[in-house]
Amino acid sequence: xxxxxxxxxxxxxxxxxxxxxxxxxLLYPICYMIYASFLDWNPSQRIGEADWVGLRNYANLLxxxxxxxxxxxxIKFAAIVVTAEMVLGVGLALLLDxxxxxxxxxxxxxxxxxxxxxxxxxxxxxxxxxxxxxxFNRTLDNLGLPTVPWLSDGNWAFASIIIADIWQWTPFxxxxxxxxxxxxxxxxxxxSKIDGASxxxxxxxxxLPLMAPVLIVTCLLRLxxxxxxxxxxxxxxxxxxxxxxxxxxxxxxxxxxxFRELGVAAAMSNFLLILLMVLTIAMYxxxxxxxxxxxxxxAAAEExx
Amino acid sequence: MPEIKLDGLRKDYGAVSVxxxxxxxxxxxxxxxxxxxxxxxxxxxxxxxxGLENVTAGRIEIxxxxxxxxxxxxxxxxxxxxxYALYPHMNVAKNMSFALRLARYSKAEINKRVTEVAEILDxxxxxxxxxxxxxxGQRQRVAMGRALVRDAGTFLFDEPLSNLDAKLxxxxxxxxxxxxxxxxxxxxxxxxxxxxxxxxxDRIVVMKAGQIMQAGTPEELYRKPANVxxxxxxxxxxxxxxxxxxxxxAGTVRLxxxxxxxxxxxxxxxxxxxxxxxxxxxxxxxxxxxxxxxANATEMPxxxxxxxxxxxxxxxxxxxxxxxxEVNSVAPVRSGExxxxxxxxxELHLFDPKTEAAL
Numbered sequence: 001x002x003x004x005x006x007x008x009x010x011x012x013x014x015x016x017x018x019x020x021x022x023x024x025x026l027l028y029p030i031c032y033m034i035y036a037s038f039l040d041w042n043p044s045q046r047i048g049e050a051d052w053v054g055l056r057n058y059a060n061l062l063x064x065x066x067x068x069x070x071x072x073x074x075i076k077f078a079a080i081v082v083t084a085e086m087v088l089g090v091g092l093a094l095l096l097d098x099x100x101x102x103x104x105x106x107x108x109x110x111x112x113x114x115x116x117x118x119x120x121x122x123x124x125x126x127x128x129x130x131x132x133x134x135x136f137n138r139t140l141d142n143l144g145l146p147t148v149p150w151l152s153d154g155n156w157a158f159a160s161i162i163i164a165d166i167w168q169w170t171p172f173x174x175x176x177x178x179x180x181x182x183x184x185x186x187x188x189x190x191x192s193k194i195d196g197a198s199x200x201x202x203x204x205x206x207x208l209p210l211m212a213p214v215l216i217v218t219c220l221l222r223l224x225x226x227x228x229x230x231x232x233x234x235x236x237x238x239x240x241x242x243x244x245x246x247x248x249x250x251x252x253x254x255x256x257x258x259f260r261e262l263g264v265a266a267a268m269s270n271f272l273l274i275l276l277m278v279l280t281i282a283m284y285x286x287x288x289x290x291x292x293x294x295x296x297x298x299a300a301a302e303e304x305x
Numbered sequence: 306m307p308e309i310k311l312d313g314l315r316k317d318y319g320a321v322s323v324x325x326x327x328x329x330x331x332x333x334x335x336x337x338x339x340x341x342x343x344x345x346x347x348x349x350x351x352x353x354x355x356g357l358e359n360v361t362a363g364r365i366e367i368x369x370x371x372x373x374x375x376x377x378x379x380x381x382x383x384x385x386x387x388x389y390a391l392y393p394h395m396n397v398a399k400n401m402s403f404a405l406r407l408a409r410y411s412k413a414e415i416n417k418r419v420t421e422v423a424e425i426l427d428x429x430x431x432x433x434x435x436x437x438x439x440x441x442g443q444r445q446r447v448a449m450g451r452a453l454v455r456d457a458g459t460f461l462f463d464e465p466l467s468n469l470d471a472k473l474x475x476x477x478x479x480x481x482x483x484x485x486x487x488x489x490x491x492x493x494x495x496x497x498x499x500x501x502x503x504x505x506x507d508r509i510v511v512m513k514a515g516q517i518m519q520a521g522t523p524e525e526l527y528r529k530p531a532n533v534x535x536x537x538x539x540x541x542x543x544x545x546x547x548x549x550x551x552x553x554x555a556g557t558v559r560l561x562x563x564x565x566x567x568x569x570x571x572x573x574x575x576x577x578x579x580x581x582x583x584x585x586x587x588x589x590x591x592x593x594x595x596x597x598x599x600a601n602a603t604e605m606p607x608x609x610x611x612x613x614x615x616x617x618x619x620x621x622x623x624x625x626x627x628x629x630x631e632v633n634s635v636a637p638v639r640s641g642e643x644x645x646x647x648x649x650x651x652e653l654h655l656f657d658p659k660t661e662a663a664l
Contacts (some may be wrong), residue, residue: 187390190357195404195451196378205403209394297438 030273037266043256050263057267067268069243070251077158077247078226081165086219088166089173090211094203096174097181107178111171118168122235125164126151129236154244157237161245164232169225173218180214181207213287220283224276248272308333309354309459309491314363316349316515323349324515327363331508336485336492338506340499341538346515347495348463354493355384355461367459383452384461388468389444391436391451397423398432401450418454425484426450442473449481453488462494466501478504499539503527511535533661536588536654542618544588544654545628551655553581560587560653564624565603570650577655580664586656591618591631593652602645605630610638621646 037057041050061067092110096103113121128135129150137147150160184207192206208215230249233239239246239254246254248268256265314327324346331337339347352358354365356377365373372380383404391400398419405415423429426446436444445465452460465481466474482505485492496502502509503523510520511534518538519531530536536544549562558574558581560567569577605628609620612634619630619638630646632638655664 185388185390185393187386187388188392190355190377191384191386191390191451192392192403193357194355194377194382194384195455196407197403198378201407206392210392212394294435294437297434 033266033269036263037270039263039266041262042260043262044260053263057263058271060264061267061271066243066246067251070239070246070248073158073243073246074227074248077162077165077229078223081162081169081226082219082222084162084166085170085173085222086215088170090177090208090215092170092174093177093181094207097178107175111175113168114171116168118231119235121164121168122232125160125167125232126236129160151237152241154241157241157245161233161236164236165226165229168232169222173222176214176218177211180211184210216283220280223279227272227276308366308368309493310364310366311350311354312364312366314350314353314365315361316346316353316358317361322515327515327517329510329517329520331491331493334489334491336494336505336507338494338496338502338509339512340496340502340506340509341512341518343497344514345512347497347512350512351461351463351493351495354380354459355382356380381458382461383455383457383459384463385448385452385465387464389436389448389465391444391447393436396433396435397428397439397447397450400436400447401454403451404455418456419450422450422453425453441469442477445469445473445477449484453484457490459491459493462492464496465494467496467498481505500541503539509539511538529663530588530654531663533586533588533656536656536663540590542591542629542631544590545626546656547587547589547623547626547628548658549585549587551577551581551583551585553578560585560655562587562624563626565648567648567650567653569653573653577664580655584658585664586658586661588654588656589628589648590652591629593649594628594630594632594646595649596632597645597647599645599647602647604643605646607638607640607642607644610640612637 036047036050038052038054039047039050040053040056041047096107096110116124127133129137131137131147131149131152134150136150140147149156151157188210189202189206192202197205228249229247230253233245233247233250234253237245239250249272252265252268252272255261255268308331310330311327314324315322316324327346327350339350341347349358353360353373356372356375356379360373363373364371367380392403395403401419401422402415405418410418419432420429423432426449428443428446428450431439431443436447439447445468448465462481466477469477478501485505494501494505503526506523508520509523509526511518511526513534519526519535521529523539526535526539530539533546537546547562547565549560549565552559552561558569558577560569603623605621605623607619607621611618611620615634617632617634617638619632621628621630638644656662657664
């Protein structure tokens with residue numbers, strides 16, 4: 001081998017370990033799952049023994065009322081929590097983006113919920129939602145107000161899991177928004193003050209538009225996470241009452257463990273994966289196109305000036 | 306057009322005082338340049354006038370009105386920032402019209418003003434572009450345009466040319482000078498570049514460590530620097546400083562230094578008699594040396610000759626001290642030669658070595 005070709009290969013040599021880990025840890029399970037989704041497979045069989053059923057699992061999904069219900073619950077859940085968390089998180093960041101005494105302590109406190117294990121969050125909220133000894137109903141009772149069936153009524157249970165999720169994940173949006181805010185070009189904000197913008201106008205016309213790229217990515221990350229949420233809801237309601245809080249990942253878990261249909265569960269997972277992939281790729285392509293356009297025009301401008 | 310007055314202005318950051326007791330007034334339609342080395346408080350002063358920094362103590366008056374507690378938007382100013390501070394998400398037209406849109410001007414009026422200013426600044430073809438799609442010089446002009454469409458009473462410039470390359474900086478400096486003649490507004494301009502200060506300013510304020518060292522016209526600062534700092538800061542190449550003793554020899558006041566002895570002209574000598582017998586700092590501009598064959602001319606070795614076009618800058622030695630000499634390039638001087646120079650007596654600047662103030 002010549003020195004030149006050895007030199008060319010060096011980077012790939014160094015990248016190889018990471019590539020192998022990635023292939024084993026990421027690609028293998030995904031391929032395995034895609035393959036499994038074409039099988040009629042129950043956990044007592046080895047994968048080789050399962051029958052090949054082609055696209056039947058996918059076709060059945062569309063006709064499955066329970067699956068459609070849980071897809072709808074998931075979309076509703078994701079839309080509501082992500083919207084609420086974005087509004088609250090960005091709002092808090094705008095409020096706390098200033099240098100006052102004790103702010104760093106406050107910021108740390110704000111992100112605590114995110115650091116608690118989801119199972120613990122679920123348990124904690126289950127105790128708080130408890131119909132008789134939970135803090136919410138006790139407080140309502142003490143104030144002489146009617147108590148609320150937090151987890152035993154379908155609509156309330158849906159609201160309850162939303163509240164818990166907002167509590168846990170607003171900090172995520174808060175810290176990313178705060179970081180985005182603090183890295184904004186200060187002089188542009190100062191220029192807007194000189195141009196006569198009020199505080200609100202600065203937020204509306206300068207800060208938010210400039211934060212948009214970060215906010216879009218943050219929103220996407222949260223959306224992906226919200227579509228996959230499991231533990232907190234598992235502990236809080238286990239999908240009930242009825243199917244009122246049965247989000248997709250819970251449905252997938254039950255299909256695999258309770259109904260023992262690994263092929264169907266794999267098909268559901270793939271469906272979710274494709275849904276999120278389409279979202280991500282569309283976003284990526286949009287960003288890439290915008291960047292390339294800007295770079296091209298700038299290059300032209302530098303040449304002619 | 307307003308008159309701006311700074312009265313006992315002070316700025317502290319925590320326990321550190323950046324500016325103490327600054328007093329300055331700027332006349333109607335005057336182009337004032339604040340100049341000084343970095344950290345001298347010139348930008349802080351400008352930002353206090355703009356309302357971007359709080360004033361610790363003192364007053365800022367615009368047209369007799371105390372504005373030191375007002376928001377920037379209530380001060381009737383426009384500002385050009387060092388990094389241009391364009392709004393990256395708005396195109397050129399939107400950038401320039403932002404202030405007008407906030408002030409709810411009519412669409413027609415906004416259009417008229419933006420088109421007019423874009424015409425002046427040669428930006429008409431780029432109105433739909435975003436700042437990221439513009440070259441450095443174009444961005445600079447947009448920043449200028451944004452200030453111009455405002456038609457504000459006072460224009461503030463915070464080192465607006467320092468991010469441009471040398472050639473573009475020269476061009477923009479000339480355009481800025483033309484623009485300031487045309488619009489005839491109050492302008493306050495901050496720079497660390499004394500050439501910019503000298504060429505643009507009606508009046509220059511030299512600052513150091515939060516204090517005004519001297520304020521005056523470019524010519525005053527060059528001809529009669531008030532202290533060693535201003536003398537060394539204004540003029541390029543910078544002034545040479547030598548140590549000498551002021552002697553009174555039979556009615557003639559002379560400067561005796563190591564390697565030189567210069568009689569002081571009689572009209573200056575009168576005011577210097579009280580200082581005779583003392584050591585003084587002598588400032589001589591590089592152009593204050595002239596080649597001469599006269600008997601009393603000093604022989605000086607040329608250590609280095611730098612050819613810069615019409616002029617050459619020589620590095621030489623006088624009594625053990627390095628001096629810079631500027632000569633005409635017509636008769637080239639080579640490094641290593643020894644030449645005879647005479648010091649122009651009119652070009653002498655004398656300073657007290659302790660207080661550094663001019664004598």
